[in-house]
Amino acid sequence: MQENSTPSKKQPGHPLDDLIRTDRIPHIWCPGCGIGTVFSACLAALKGSGINLRKTVMVSGIGCSGRAAGYVKLDSFHTTHGRAIPFATGLKLANPELNIAVFSGDGDLFAIGGNHFIHAARRNMDMTVICVNNLNYGMTGGQVAATTPYLAKSTTTPMGNPETPFNLPLMAYACGATYVARWTMLHTRDLTECITEAICKKGFSFIEALSPCPVNYGRRNKQKPLDMLKLYQEKTIIKNDADPSTLDIDFEKGIILGKFVDLDRPTFTEQYDKIYRPSRLQENVPELNS
């Protein structure tokens, strides 16, 4: 894939080629990086969900995962660092017909953009947020993130991380997300299924996808490229409906994967229309029945 910027005529196309800006390949992701697998799960989910792709928008922030918006052949916005969610909020409110997928990294969504995540979940803004969690800032060369495990090494924690990382599903649940799941990029099928479900679900959905960064994280933490994948296989426990408070990432204890939250409450737009734009609500009734 990396050597061939244009696929030869003999080579059969990839089933997701129609959702890729093939003229932008090769991509920037490093060998051993997991973002491509999460991206492909996301594209398969978008395709499989049956939603109108013409009305589907991908919004990203800044960072390695943020480059996804540049490769997807949909309306796609590569915004400023941490601001994918509020940008997507404006898009959705301007045109409620749009399906919104926010695809970005842990640093972007939970450090610089943490405040926006909290409030979009609280409002139950109708969008699906897919967070590629590679435990560090990869694009800038491997700095500590809000998700880096305690004592893990990074270029800015050379003697080990003194901080406690976020439990992202717990945060999403506590803030009001109506759908919360976590998988690793190794669990591609489960990940794809959950993204599909999240896209089809009304309200604020959050999916955390654990993904290796061998070049910047693994290298400094004595993990060879396959080691992280082995951990994903051997040190994970699938436990749907697990209590979100038990979902800390701890490779010693084992990492819990699954779908943890799936509930219904009115979205921002539904509440806004009810109180401020009742005429719009009435107009929408025939459409809902048809």
Add this chain to the structure above:
Amino acid sequence: MKPAVLTGEYFMTGDVACAEGALAAGCRFFGGYPITPATEIAERMAIRLSHVDGCFIQMEDEIGAMAAVLGASWGGVKSMTATSGPGFSLMMENIGLGICTETPCVVVNVQRGGPSTGLPTHGAQSDMMQARWGSHGHYEIIAMAPSSPQEIFYLTITAFNLSEKYRLPVLIMTDEIIGHMSEKVIIPEAKLIKTVSRPRPKGRKDRFKPFAPGPNGVAPMPAAGEGYNLHITGLTHDEKGYPVMAVETQTEMVSRITEKIRRNLDDIIRTDSYLLDDAEIAVVSYGISARTSMAAVAEARKLGIKAGLLRLVTIWPFPEDQIRKLADRVKGFVTVEINLGQIHREVERCAGGKVPIFLVGHPGGTIIHPDSVVKLLKEAF
């Protein structure tokens, strides 16, 4: 339920008149965050947007507000926000994204004393240079300064029209005094209000290039969800919108976003004057200070001093030609502004050392009294 254009005669504050101007211009999205002395614009929009099938959201901060305004614009809706100094600082990041992605929208800064939290309830005009260069990188911006609630109504419409025509965030640099001052505002009939909408693409969607400029240097703009498979990025990009990390692309892109303004100065720049034709001394001012300057010019004339006023309505791009021409025929300039010399330096630059230049300014908190302008005119000339 009231119409978008509230035709009639009112006693209104500048903040409320600004909101009414926005609605008359076709604004249907407001993303904001409370801040004195701009809050009343958000409050007015919160109720009025519900009358016109629009949408208001109070975001978690000004960073989010500005991001939402850009998102809404790409959703196909005319959008705006309003803030003051501290919020304006937070918005700078996404104002830059708006410039780079050529996104139409309007940002109102009801200026108060700074730096930092400063004087929240007292006016100033000290964000004028922040308006010009506050976001990083080299770019052109449009900023306008109204002198009354009536003018803010009209200038808000003009700001939307220019932002749609030239595809960029347009700034209204008003101040606490105009924002909170109540005066007569006449809102005309809807049919008399000229509104402009962004240029729309034609032809095959699969061949469309979102940043290929049209005849006036501005590219047509589709909305998300229309089948164009747009890619929009804050990275340096080519005409397709694709990021290209190359000197040539940087040159091409920055030239495009600056030239579309530089090539259309005559269409963008607005100035006004009072007793300027035969003036020997040109008083240059804008916003609330232009009104006190006008009183000072009238007083000076009574004293036999041939002063005249050049009122800057458009601040950025700066009316360089107007100042240069004046520099060839007047004996001197006096800049009047509520700061310690921001636009003053621009006047100085354009006058090119031909005549002496004086500043009447103070750091903010109150208007500039006409007497202090008259005093300088008497002493300096």
